[in-house]
Amino acid sequence: MSLNHHVMWGLPRDAQAFRHAFDRFAESDGSQPTGTASWAPRVDIREEDGRFVIRADVPGVDPAAIEVNMDRNVLSISGERAAEPADASGRFSRQERSHGPFHRRFALPDSVDAEHITASNRHGVLEILIPKKAESAPRRIVIDTAH
Secondary structure: OOOOOEOOOOOEHHHHHHHHHHHHHHHOOOOOOOOOOOOOOOEEEEEOOOEEEEEEEOOOOOHHHOEEEEEOOEEEEEEEEOOOOOOOOOOOOOOOOOOEEEEEEEEOOOOEOHHHOEEEEEOOEEEEEEEEOOOOOOOOOOOOOOO
């Protein structure tokens, strides 16, 4: 009697379940609690001389359905991708694209200028420009000796 149950491509069912769970964990960046979103857009974050740039892939998401908020140096991006309707029979032959709500959060340094953050959406890429505050130059304090 064999205790291993093999599927067509060779992995035991338990190993497949473990790999699936591991893959989901590896894809998570820890920025959202489990169960609060169906998917999370992939992002690139770049620091330039005077700003930070965040680009998030949000194809198929209506820009009006995306919210970008800044609160206590935490930038939040949330929205929802609507599900595609099934064919007349109500079934898909294959469905790989994620849909439903998403939420991402990013802790930003104190050096950001939250009042001047801008966002745009072109060709399914959300771009958020986060300027840095102007650095204050060190100032020499003159000591008054005229007493």
